[in-house]
Amino acid sequence: IWKFATKSSLWAQPAFYDGEIYLSAMDHKMYALSIKDGSLLWSADLGSAAISNPSIEPGKALYVGTIGGDLIALDINSGSQLWKHPSDFGIWATPMIKENVLYYGDLDGNFIAFDVANKQPLWQYKAGGSIVSAALLKEDRIMFSSENGVLNIVGYDGKVILSPAISEKLYGSPVSTNGYTLVGVTTSKDKILSALDENGNQVWAFQVPK
Numbered sequence: 001i002w003k004f005a006t007k008s009s010l011w012a013q014p015a016f017y018d019g020e021i022y023l024s025a026m027d028h029k030m031y032a033l034s035i036k037d038g039s040l041l042w043s044a045d046l047g048s049a050a051i052s053n054p055s056i057e058p059g060k061a062l063y064v065g066t067i068g069g070d071l072i073a074l075d076i077n078s079g080s081q082l083w084k085h086p087s088d089f090g091i092w093a094t095p096m097i098k099e100n101v102l103y104y105g106d107l108d109g110n111f112i113a114f115d116v117a118n119k120q121p122l123w124q125y126k127a128g129g130s131i132v133s134a135a136l137l138k139e140d141r142i143m144f145s146s147e148n149g150v151l152n153i154v155g156y157d158g159k160v161i162l163s164p165a166i167s168e169k170l171y172g173s174p175v176s177t178n179g180y181t182l183v184g185v186t187t188s189k190d191k192i193l194s195a196l197d198e199n200g201n202q203v204w205a206f207q208v209p210k
Helices: none
Strands: 015-017 020-024 029-034 040-045 055-057 061-065 071-075 081-085 096-098 101-105 110-115 120-126 142-146 150-154 160-162 175-177 180-184 193-196 202-206
Touching: 015 055, 055 096, 101 142
Parallel strands: none
Antiparallel strands: 015 020, 020 029, 029 040, 055 061, 061 071, 071 081, 096 101, 101 110, 110 120, 142 150, 150 160, 175 180, 180 193, 193 202
8 A cells, every 4th residue: 555665674563543653763763654645744863773662652752762772752743852861771672651650671681660750760670681572561560571581570669579480581572361471482492482370380381393
């Protein structure tokens, strides 16, 4: 139906809201497109490449992290920069928002709760490996994978609840369904998906048929 070309590779999934597409790109830009015909509505310079899709605050803002370590807020209607919070480490994971707080991890293994109103971190939790995927925000806990093979489970106060070891490299976001937490495994030759119960115990693992 239509095609839109950027100046470099696209690693991020598109984000959608109210008839518009928001696209993070490796050419240091955020693009807003019409879902109807692919026309460019606006573009914004992020200063460095963006690996993941933005998080959307409906009608207000987009939040995105960059390889350069910046957490950036853009006006959803115009693309103008609302604010930027710099850090020393690249942000690959999509920042997830809940009750005006952004939750995200960085390549140094820091998981951060960031107060949008005050534009300052509330707390920080140190995982044992890089965090490259979005967190799962549940009612009473936050769950996120880290490269060292741990499913990190913390409360909304930043205190650890559980940290079950999967013993494989983890790069994807956990998914919750029917009382289980599903975690994709990257390097194992024996399994590609693990299902954990609420206590972090493995209930089953899916293995590739031989």
